Amino acid sequence: MTLFKINNKRLFLKPLKNIFVIILVIFIVWMLFFDANSWLIHNELNNEIEALEAEKEYYKREIEKDKKAIKKLSTDEGLEKFAREEYYMKRDNEEIYIIEYEDSLKNKQDD
Incomplete structure (x- = not known):
């Protein structure tokens, strides 16, 4: 049995003695x-x-x-709607009453 172990070691070490295998x-x-x-580095x-490709796709969706938002704001109706909702603008002959619900106030504070 010891002969088999010695031969096994020799089989393993023999290729390592070849200079081409080492190189x-x-x-x-x-x-x-x-x-x-x-x-x-390639990985x-x-x-x-x-x-970066995922980020590129995200920015394409945002664009x-x-x-679409710019297209909406380019019309007079869209611009008027935006001004009324965001800046609470009004026409000269009308009154505006802002009604805020309790759950909408919580959402504004979170933002």
């Missing part, structure tokens, strides 16, 4: 971890690219929402 192993380790173009850059 190949060193090259693979260098390229995976230490090189400027290593696998680790980090790919994650960053995915995050579309803003374009």
